[in-house]
Amino acid sequence: MGGSGSRLSKELLAEYQDLTFLTKQEILLANCWLLLHPLHPSGSSRASPSTVPGTQAHRRFCELLPQEHRSTEESLHTRVSLEQILSLPELKANPFKERICRVFSTSPARDSLSFEDFLDLLSVFSDTATPDLKSHYAFRIFDFDDDGTLNREDLSQLVNCLTGPGEDTQLSASEMKQLIDNILEESDIDRDGTINLSEFQHVISRSPDFASSFKIVL
């Protein structure tokens, strides 16, 4: 570990490659992004590398960065606040963005992401991650109150996230109740009124489109 310069050391890179589903390019890309963001506290999407096509360009972009005080070691422990993550173009339009950040954050207050948290996020949403891992994290994202099961409140929040943020776009109370009744009827196999992880994964395994839609392309 360590090694100065704005690029990750080889060992660290190899380790990340071993422990996540990301390729080398993607890890470098993510690193660039992280290095960039503290320099631009506004988190403008213009500065974000993900809007620039081609991986080569990103890497060069990274190398051009001023190296002043920022070594890799330091950058790994920098935490990026939630707002900056949320302004990432890949997440901007996602109604689950807050939940995603909270689930992947390892800080005590759950309000910031380190580089490794970010890598975790990208790994789960990558092309090659196993369906099992994806459905596990999908469950945690949908579990709004973090109690380990999806109860009726979680489901209604989830449906509200899906149908849109406005008051007028939401389903009516009776529709919502019927929908949640139907969902529980279909997926709550042990009839305890909530959907636990295995039941959730059972539903997910029946949908062939899940793996392709639960994906964020960096």
Place this chain on the structure above:
Amino acid sequence: MAQPLPFVLNVPEIPEDHDREPSPYDESEVHDSFHQLIQEQSQCVAEEGLELRQRGLGAAAPGTSGSGRQALVGPEDAAAYSTATLRILASMPSRTIGRSRGAIISQYYNRTVRLRRRVSRPQLGGVGRSARPSLRLYDLELDPAALEEEEKRSLLVKELQSLTVAQRGHMLKGMPLGLAEKRSLREESRTLTGKPRERRGRRGLFPCCGWLRDTCVLALHGLGLWLLAGLHGLKPWRYALKRIGGQFGSSVLSYFLFLKTLLAFNALLLLPLLAFVVGVQAAFPPPASPGPVPAFTGLELLTGGGRLTHTVMYYGYYSNSTLNPPCVPAPDGGQCGRETDGLPYNMPLAYLFTVGGAFFITCITLVYSMSHSFGESYRVGSTSGVHAITVFCSWDHKVTQRRASRLQHDNIRTHLKELLAEGQLRQGPRSVCGRLRQVAVLGLVWLLCLAITLGCTVAVYAFSELMIQSPVSAEQGGALLALPVVVCLLNLGAPYLYRGLAALERHDSPVLQVYVAVCRNLILKMVILGILCYHWLGRRVGALRDQCWENFVGQELYRLMVLDFIFILLDTLFGELVWRLISERKLKRKEKPEFDIAGNVLELIYGQTLTWLGVLFAPLLPAVQIIKLVFLFYIKKTSLMANCQAPRRPWLASHMSTVFISLLCFPSFLGAAVFLCYAVWQVKPSSTCGPFRTLDTMYEAGKVWVRRLEKAGPRVSWLPWVHRYLVENTFPVYLVSALLLAVIYLNIQVVKGQRKVICLLREQISNEGEDKIFLINKLHSVYEKKERSRCCRDVLKSAASHLPSSRFQTPSLLLYCGHQDPRCPLLVTPDLGLRRVTHPVPSFPQPVKI
């Protein structure tokens, strides 16, 4: 009256053991009201309940004897549970797995154990007893102490150590833990591995063997990762696809992915042709044909004729002799001998085998990708649970644009509302009259569509006959374009008619609507292509006796393909761009036209069919198709970005791509293969051009070769034998098809079996659910009892502690705890009997007097 004392003394020592406690009172009469209280409050009263009512109540309150019956508490009553019960419920393993790290670790521990067992590595001896999976693991969550998690962790680390490096890496990768966690697990499992490895090494015969193997595995792993990264970098259009996915979601993306698949198929077809046929022939060009070479006018790019006729582009250019590099034609014009040094390159054979081989490879790839796609999209039981799947799986996280995201919100909302309405609709019966009308409309629309198809077919047939009767010379290039233009016009116009007709009928599900539209368009295209094939092989071959009919067919297919491309461009221009302008400017509509995925994919399939049909007559047709597809990608992408929006209907992307790849396989590829087989086996090749000009059929080239091999000597005598028994004999064909049928049958049975198992497992899970509810209720009642008894005991204790230590002196002692603790609204009467409190508090002479 002496008993109360031991009771008071006993309380702090054995608080749990209240069953055996002596009764605090010796009166035989306990108030009936207390029994009512118990009945009201407790969900199930077990036999070994509070002894308060045991005393002598057998006769007084017989109603309580039937208390063994269970009342299943529904989930709605969960609020009635006490906090302690809820705490236990919340810490059940099935609920913690989605949340707590300890539960995840133990789950993955179990998986690792399973994995290791499957690998059947025998080193369980070194691992302690505790490492074996046991029920004990499941109650760990009851006490969420850090110690327990540590223990589980160490178990997991031990298990990880006994896996191979690759397996460990794979396992760690897939764990839903944070990166730091994974790293420390890996470090631990690596550092601790050293010792057992050494021990094992000393025991083994070759100590360095394991190390060597591990190094090799690691190196291979690294190499694989490197290759993967390389491939990833090579992925063409990655960024473009990302943008499309981000703006339009998976449904539109599936069109572009299909286009990419077709590109791969064409490359696969083109490469062997380039290597073994085109390249070789280009290196050894045949003697130039007599006559002037026509000038290049530019129209050739459309017609494929003129200058292009005598090039490697078409069948006619290829020679029927053997190409032999060292053989220089003798000055006296004599041929060089067949037995000159070096292998003779037999062009007809190469032509036949390369086309056949390329087709075979394509077939294998196609069938493989079809089966893969089926495996992806077909899940046992995927038809049930549509609400849950819609809610859980419908958000496309690829979408990055706010507008697209809003559209997706709208689509999902509409879809959910439709689903809910559908559920209600299904319950309500539909009137007979309405159904009859629907059936009539459906039948009428189908009849009209078939009539249109028939009309198109007749038109193409009549026009092709007309073309034969008034032959045009090769010089009048423009006239040659007449038939392809007609075909393309029909192909372009008919789908719009179909779409108009489809607006009349009302289908229940949007998916069915798409399928019907696909079906109609497909019938039209296939029928037209069938007529054209008949026209070429049945009529043209006869009409072009003295000319090279293969070249003509190749050129026709080239023309069809180029014009198809042009018409797609026109369609894109007018159907998308102009329509958008009209609807924006004139109709003042906000919405852009929808991108018609099904129609566009059918266009692609049609183009691919043309390529496959023509590859025998124009070996470079796949190259043309590749160029066409690349252009199409950019044009469609630009038009999509500027003019279109994602379809409003829910689109089952994986289902549809399976359907499309099956369509590509079944009518398209199979039809082309039948056409080519007929051309190879049955039709006499023209005698003036091409590699097969001296033969009766193209297939004869193979026969001639086999005969020559038979003469050549015993060294290759197995080949004619193979030919005789495997190719000419029909038995192997039957055998192979029988085997295929058997495999299909077996697979069907396996799926059936899986369904049965799923049903059984579901039943089992619902049984377990009932068990769980039963246990929860039991637990709840136990807690209730404990609470109540503790409360009462506290009451009694405090009462007793305020008493003069020897015995009850004051008759007016009254304690009331109902207001502090609603669970125990009891009165302790002066005689230490218990009485239920009714609100408001009855006016006893002195509330509390101590």
